[in-house]
Amino acid sequence: MKKGFSLIELLVVVAIIGVLAGAGIVGYQGYLDGVKKDTAKNQATQLLRALQAAEISADSGLTGQDGCGPNDTVASCLGALGSTLESPYQTTTMTSANFTESCGTDGTHFSTTESVRAMNNLSGQTVTLVACDGGSPPSPVSDATASQTF
Numbered sequence: 125m126k127k128g129f130s131l132i133e134l135l136v137v138v139a140i141i142g143v144l145a146g147a148g149i150v151g152y153q154g155y156l157d158g159v160k161k162d163t164a165k166n167q168a169t170q171l172l173r174a175l176q177a178a179e180i181s182a183d184s185g186l187t188g189q190d191g192c193g194p195n196d197t198v199a200s201c202l203g204a205l206g207s208t209l210e211s212p213y214q215t216t217t218m219t220s221a222n223f224t225e226s227c228g229t230d231g232t233h234f235s236t237t238e239s240v241r242a243m244n245n246l247s248g249q250t251v252t253l254v255a256c257d258g259g260s261p262p263s264p265v266s267d268a269t270a271s272q273t274f
Contacts (some may be wrong), residue, residue, distance in 0.1 A: 131144035134260070137139070160212040163266045164255035167209055168234060172253060174205045179274055182243040191220065194244035198236060198251060199223040201243055213258040227256035229263045235264065244272040 140252045178192035178201050185194070187271030203220030211233040222233035225240075241249065255268035265272050 154259055159165035160254075161265060163212040164265060164268040165270060167206070167211070168253035168255060168268065170235075171202055171206055171209075172251060172270050175201060175251065176272055176274060178205065179243055179246050183247070192243060194242070196243050197239065198241050198246070199239040200245065202234070202236065202239075202253075210256075211255070213255065213262075215258075223253075227254065227262045230260055230262065232256045232262050 143216040181188035182194040192201035200220040206218035250273045252271040256262035
């Protein structure tokens with residue numbers, strides 16, 4: 125009697141391992157998508173909180189973050205505040221050009237409802253940030269939004 129495994133037995137084991145690995149990769153990809161959404165939503169929330177602090181400084185005539193003066197736009201201020209952040213959907217750090225009215229422009233990290241409004245004109249306004257995916261052109265990411273009323 126021969127000792128060892130037959131070719132059929134080895135092929136079945138390899139097939140089973142392949143199926144399990146494939147299922148694991150699909151599950152892991154879903155996990156990564158959720159992490160990206162959560163990261164983008166947290167970044168939007170942090171940016172809006174920082175924007176609120178910058179707006180208070182601008183209204184008080186205080187000098188704070190460069191790009192967040194009373195006459196600077198919301199997009200300029202968000203770009204300055206987000207200059208150390210990297211979007212989970214794109215590989216570049218944020219600048220004022222990455223905050224536009226819609227996600228339709230390549231390179232947009234977040235769309236915002238008030239990108240061209242001056243910082244000293246935010247009182248009573250609601251600013252909403254919506255994360256944009258890394259597609260070409262980018263599209264809005266559902267469940268990755270944050271809003272703040274000033």
